[in-house]
Structure formats: C-alpha cells, structure tokens
Amino acid sequence: MxxxxxxxxxxxxxxxxxxxxxxxxxxxxxxxxxxxxxxxxxxxxxxxxxxxxxxxxxxxxxxxxxxxxxxxxxxxxxxxxxxxxxxxxxxxxxxxxxxxxxxxxxxxxxxxxxxxxxxxxxxxxxxxxxxxxxxxxxxxxxxxxxxxxxxxxxxxxxxxxxxxxxxxxxxxxxxxxxxxxxxxxxxYSVDEDTRVYPIMTGEKSLAWMKITATGTPGHGSMVHADNAVTKLATAVARIAAHEFPIVWTDTLTQFVGGLGKLMGTDLASVDPEVLIDKLGGFGKIIGATLRNTANPTGLAAGYKANVIPSSASATLDCRVIPGQEEEFERQIDELLGPDVTREWIVHDKALETPFGTPIVEAMTAALKAEDAGSHTLPYLMSGxxxxxxxxxxxxxxxxxxxxxxxxxxxxxxxxxxxxxxxxxxxxxxxxxxxxxxxxxx
CATH class of the missing domain: 3.40.630.10 (Zn peptidases)
Known part of the structure; x- marks a missing residue:
C-alpha cells in the first residue's frame, strides 16, 4: 500500500x-x-x-x-x-x-x-x-x-x-x-448540479445482411431494361432514404420520463428528434436507439466495363430493437422490391433487461456516494x-x-x-x- x-x-x-x-x-x-x-x-x-x-x-x-x-x-x-x-x-x-x-x-x-x-x-x-x-x-x-x-x-x-x-x-x-x-x-450534465449516468440495460441486435439483385447479363453497349446493377442501386437508395418509425420500448419510456423529471418538463410530449438535438453529443447515443436502422456499407457488381452482370450485391449493417425482429424483416422486404433477395451474414439477438434491480441500485448508490448530483437512468445501446x-x-x-x-x-x-x-x-x-x-x- x-x-x-x-x-x-x-x-x-x-x-x-x-x-x-x-x-x-x-x-x-x-x-x-x-x-x-x-x-x-x-x-x-x-x-x-x-x-x-x-x-x-x-x-x-x-x-x-x-x-x-x-x-x-x-x-x-x-x-x-x-x-x-x-x-x-x-x-x-x-x-x-x-x-x-x-x-x-x-x-x-x-x-x-x-x-x-x-x-x-x-x-x-x-x-x-x-x-x-x-x-x-x-x-x-x-x-x-x-x-x-x-x-x-x-x-x-x-x-x-x-x-x-x-x-x-x-x-x-x-x-x-x-x-x-x-x-x-x-x-451527462443536465445542469451544474445534476448529472445523469445512463446504465446500459439492453442492446440492439447486430444483423449484417447481404442483398442480391438478379437480371439478364448482356453487352454494355445495348439498351438493357433487366439490369441487376440498376435494381440493386434502386433498392439500396430506397433503404438508405427510409426512416424507420420510432419504437417506444420500456427502456426508452423510462429514460425519457426520468430525464423529463430531472429537467422539470414532460419530455414524453416532445418530438423525440427535438429532444435528441437538445441533448447534443449525448443525443447521438440515444438517437441511434430510437428506431431500427439499416445502413448500406458495401457494394459488389460486375467484372468488366462493357459487360452487364447477371447479379449485383450489397451489404447492410442492420441494428434491430428488442422485440422488433419480425417487423424489421417485413419492413426490409417491402423496401427491397422485386428480383432482390436477402440473406443474413451475421444475426445475433437483441437484449433488454430490467432496470429496477438490486445490482442497479448498488450502481446508483456507488455513484451517489462519489457524486451527490448523480442520477441513473436505463438506456438501450445501438451497438x-x-x-x-x-x-x-x-x-x-x-x-x-x-x-x-x-x-x-x-x-x-x-x-x-x-x-x-x-x-x-x-x-x-x-x-x-x-x-x-x-x-x-
């Protein structure tokens, strides 16, 4: 010592x-x-x-x-x-x-x-x-x-x-x-005397998806309506532009309600996007947990400039809120369109655990002993x-x-x-x- x-x-x-x-x-x-x-x-x-x-x-x-x-x-x-x-x-x-x-x-x-x-x-x-x-x-x-x-x-x-x-x-x-x-x-500092310490009580699922479009191969100089690259590009653009709806999980409801009490306002009636903007850097963490996401991260097609390929593929990094797996797949299928198929490359499960437990109480007490202005709230992690x-x-x-x-x-x-x-x-x-x-x- x-x-x-x-x-x-x-x-x-x-x-x-x-x-x-x-x-x-x-x-x-x-x-x-x-x-x-x-x-x-x-x-x-x-x-x-x-x-x-x-x-x-x-x-x-x-x-x-x-x-x-x-x-x-x-x-x-x-x-x-x-x-x-x-x-x-x-x-x-x-x-x-x-x-x-x-x-x-x-x-x-x-x-x-x-x-x-x-x-x-x-x-x-x-x-x-x-x-x-x-x-x-x-x-x-x-x-x-x-x-x-x-x-x-x-x-x-x-x-x-x-x-x-x-x-x-x-x-x-x-x-x-x-x-x-x-x-x-x-x-996260609410004000000079009040700080929120979010406890991670859940994780979105990690779901990497490969989507593949098929078409008729041919010469690049021809007029060609059945082009796999075009179909893929259209599907990727549609997914990238889509805004999935906000999902009010138990964790999000507790977080917004608890933060509202600390701020002295009813945040449940505030547009979540406005709330996220007001939270600054912390808002980036919370904002990614409001909805399912699907971000295009890779493209692969063709092998020669003058050859229209028979297939083209892309990878999507998808993150899915607990309990949303079936709904998310339905949403993706609507966005893909005809002649585009999907398969999972990696797909694990989402987690969501209770917040009002003895171990969380112990975390809260340990924080309070070192920071009298501390308050804990649950949050769902996007990664x-x-x-x-x-x-x-x-x-x-x-x-x-x-x-x-x-x-x-x-x-x-x-x-x-x-x-x-x-x-x-x-x-x-x-x-x-x-x-x-x-x-x-």
Missing part, C-alpha cells in the same frame, strides 16, 4: 499510469487474423500486473496471438452467486496521421490520457486492475465472488474471445448470474458488446463503466474516433465508484 492508503481510504492514482501503459500496447483488431496484433501482449501485461501483487490468473489462447485472461476473487459469502466483470483488450485501427498525438503512445497531457482504446475500453480495464491491485494490497475481500475477464476480439464479434470462452470454457463462469461490462455509467455472449449462459447483462465527464466533452464522438481520450480525473472517479459498487454487493 502507499503510505496514506488504508482499506477505508484507497489510493487509485496508479490507474492513470495503468491506462497509459495498456494504450501503449498496440492491440489493433483488424478482423483479419493475419494482421491482428498485440492481443497476446496485452493479455500478458494484465497477467504481470495482477500476479505481481499475488493473484493467480488463467490465460487461455483461442488461436495464435489471441488470448484472454481470467481471475477469480472468492467472496466471503458463499451463498451469494458470483458476478462477472468483463472488459476487452483489443481496439479498432487508428490512422496515426489523423491524430494530434501518437494513438499508441498512451500520452498523458492536458488532464487526459490519449490514445486508441482510451474510452473503448482500456479505461475500464485499467480501473478494474486498479481495484484488484488495491484489494490485494489492502487485504480486502468482497462478500460476493467476482470473476474478472479480460478478453480478446470484442471488436470483431468475440469469436476468439467471449464467444469462444462461452463455447469452450463455460465452467469458468459457473454460477455467475449477472455480468457487467461496457458501455454505461458515463455522465453490441460481449454481453451477447455471456447472456447465452443465462446472465443478466449491464453496461457500467463509470466516468464523471466534463460537460463540454463530446463523449460519443470519441468511440472509434480521432483523438480518443479519457479525463484523468474520470479514471480516478471511476475506480472509486467501481470499488464501492463491488464491495457493496
């Missing part, structure tokens, strides 16, 4: 250096196993940080250079079911010339830790490790057993990370009833996380990576963005909140 540190007065200041060190390990996940780098090195770094204070860890390699680390901390109350805390070690690519700092240097300046993964999600990993190291130094033991998982491959679906572990080593998570990971617990994998083992999944952010920081833009960074003070705050949360269960 540090000279001023006790079990009741933890010192988490090392979290900044831990985050910086981890960012400096380039663990870029391109999605191509031949070009993935750094995941094994990041896993070994986690092992070194934990074993040097006395933990026993388990490292599992799903493939060459793909590794995840598990550490189990036994609780004092065997009657309580274990909890899973999970974070991923991989990051998306970064183009260094676009950044004002080296994205893989872990630079600390201007009150921030900069670099790829600073908010997605090496900040949370560093906070988890800081809490674990404090527990060992101070001789702290939680009442509830906690399984910590530091995972590979989240940024490309988890087939070499969370899903691989669930399929091949489910015994590591035996008894875990709940899982906590990304993305939630970051602050996907490793929660999808752990839900297959029957766990109820939440996103809670607590950060108290400056009011003017566009946090949403930092995910996979240029000059990704996390405030130093937010890392210290988050470590304190996580420690309180885990010791209160």
């Amino acid at each position: 540090t000279s001023n540190e006790t079990a009741d007065s933890p010192d988490f200041s090392e979290v900044v250096d831990l985050c910086s060190q981890l960012i400096a390990i380039d663990s870029t996940n391109t999605g191509d196993p031949a070009t993935v780098v750094g995941e094994r090195e990041a896993a070994q770094w986690v092992v070194d940080r934990l074993e040097e204070v006395g933990y026993r860890t388990t490292t599992l390699e799903s493939a060459d250079r793909r590794a995840s680390v598990i550490v189990r901390v036994e609780g004092t109350d065997a009657a309580k079911p274990p909890l899973l805390m999970h974070g991923h070690l991989d990051v998306v690519p970064a183009e260094a010339h676009e950044w004002s700092v080296d994205p893989f240097a872990g630079t600390v300046k201007d009150g921030y830790v900069w670099g790829r993964g600073a908010v997605d999600m090496k900040d949370m990993v560093a906070m988890m490790i800081a809490v674990l190291r404090f527990w060992k130094r101070a001789g702290v033991q939680p009442e509830r057993t906690v399984v910590f998982a530091f995972l590979a491959d989240e940024e490309h679906g988890g087939n070499f990370g969370a899903h691989w572990l669930v399929d091949n080593h489910p015994e590591l998570f035996e008894g875990c009833t709940e899982a906590v990971g990304e993305v939630g617990g970051f602050s 996907g996380t490793d929660a999808k994998a752990f839900s297959e083992l029957g766990m109820t999944c939440y996103g809670f990576s607590p950060l108290k952010l400056p009011p003017d920081l566009d946090f949403a833009a930092l995910f996979h963005g240029i000059d990704e960074r996390v405030p130093v003070e937010a890392l210290n705050f988050g470590s304190r909140v996580l420690n309180r949360f885990l010791l209160s269960l």
Whole structure:
C-alpha cells in the first residue's frame, strides 16, 4: 500500500499510469487474423500486473496471438452467486496521421490520457486492475465472488474471445448470474448540479445482411431494361432514404420520463428528434436507439466495363430493437422490391433487461456516494458488446463503466474516433465508484 492508503481510504492514482501503459500496447483488431496484433501482449501485461501483487490468473489462447485472461476473487459469502466483470483488450485501427498525438503512445497531457482504446475500453480495464491491485494490497475481500475477464476480439464479434470462452470454457463462469461490462455509467450534465449516468440495460441486435439483385447479363453497349446493377442501386437508395418509425420500448419510456423529471418538463410530449438535438453529443447515443436502422456499407457488381452482370450485391449493417425482429424483416422486404433477395451474414439477438434491480441500485448508490448530483437512468445501446455472449449462459447483462465527464466533452464522438481520450480525473472517479459498487454487493 502507499503510505496514506488504508482499506477505508484507497489510493487509485496508479490507474492513470495503468491506462497509459495498456494504450501503449498496440492491440489493433483488424478482423483479419493475419494482421491482428498485440492481443497476446496485452493479455500478458494484465497477467504481470495482477500476479505481481499475488493473484493467480488463467490465460487461455483461442488461436495464435489471441488470448484472454481470467481471475477469480472468492467472496466471503458463499451463498451469494458470483458476478462477472468483463472488459476487452483489443481496439479498432487508428490512422496515426489523423491524430494530434501518437494513438499508441498512451500520452498523458492536458488532464487526459490519449490514445486508441482510451474510452473503448482500456479505461475500464485499467480501473478494474486498479481495484484488484488495491484489494490485494489492502487485504480486502468482497462478500460476493467476482470473476474478472479480460478478453480478446470484442471488436470483431468475440469469436476468439467471449464467444469462444462461452463455447469452450463455460465452467469458468459457473454460477455467475449477472455480468457487467461496457458501455454505461458515463455522465451527462443536465445542469451544474445534476448529472445523469445512463446504465446500459439492453442492446440492439447486430444483423449484417447481404442483398442480391438478379437480371439478364448482356453487352454494355445495348439498351438493357433487366439490369441487376440498376435494381440493386434502386433498392439500396430506397433503404438508405427510409426512416424507420420510432419504437417506444420500456427502456426508452423510462429514460425519457426520468430525464423529463430531472429537467422539470414532460419530455414524453416532445418530438423525440427535438429532444435528441437538445441533448447534443449525448443525443447521438440515444438517437441511434430510437428506431431500427439499416445502413448500406458495401457494394459488389460486375467484372468488366462493357459487360452487364447477371447479379449485383450489397451489404447492410442492420441494428434491430428488442422485440422488433419480425417487423424489421417485413419492413426490409417491402423496401427491397422485386428480383432482390436477402440473406443474413451475421444475426445475433437483441437484449433488454430490467432496470429496477438490486445490482442497479448498488450502481446508483456507488455513484451517489462519489457524486451527490448523480442520477441513473436505463438506456438501450445501438451497438453490441460481449454481453451477447455471456447472456447465452443465462446472465443478466449491464453496461457500467463509470466516468464523471466534463460537460463540454463530446463523449460519443470519441468511440472509434480521432483523438480518443479519457479525463484523468474520470479514471480516478471511476475506480472509486467501481470499488464501492463491488464491495457493496
């Protein structure tokens, strides 16, 4: 322990250096196993940080250079079911010339830790490790057993990370009833004294679709009415221009109602698009959860400039609200039109979990102890996380990576963005909140 540190007065200041060190390990996940780098090195770094204070860890390699680390901390109350805390070690690519700092240097300046993964999600990993190291130094033991998982491959679906572990080593998570990971617990300032910390209680489904148009092949110089490329282009343009209707899920209803109370107004009667605009950067996160989406992301057709091909295809990145799967397929079929077929490339399930649960109450209390102006609300995430994998083992999944952010920081833009960074003070705050949360269960 540090000279001023006790079990009741933890010192988490090392979290900044831990985050910086981890960012400096380039663990870029391109999605191509031949070009993935750094995941094994990041896993070994986690092992070194934990074993040097006395933990026993388990490292599992799903493939060459793909590794995840598990550490189990036994609780004092065997009657309580274990909890899973999970974070991923991989990051998306970064183009260094676009950044004002080296994205893989872990630079600390201007009150921030900069670099790829600073908010997605090496900040949370560093906070988890800081809490674990404090527990060992101070001789702290939680009442509830906690399984910590530091995972590979989240940024490309988890087939070499969370899903691989669930399929091949489910015994590591035996008894875990709940899982906590990304993305939630970051602050949105309503006013100077009031902050909302949204807790992720659901995820839209990830649904990648391939659509294919067929026609009659022929010479490019001829008048040709049955052109597959034209049919495809028309269908893609129709889907891209379509605005799917707003779906009032239980989560959205609770969020809008709760935020309205904090703002002193009835937001349920406000046009949701107006509300999203008023929320600024936070609105980007909420706005993507109001409706189903289908964004064209790829086109493929033809093999020679003067040959009209018999088929043309496109890929769509679709994100579907819980309970909307059948309705979404009906909507897509209407938009595709004749001679265009569809097939799923990837299609997982959407998640939606209750908000009024003891574990959320514990999150709320931990935040309130560190920020008297904090309030929690549920929200549905537009993207996907490793929660999808752990839900297959029957766990109820939440996103809670607590950060108290400056009011003017566009946090949403930092995910996979240029000059990704996390405030130093937010890392210290988050470590304190996580420690309180885990010791209160």
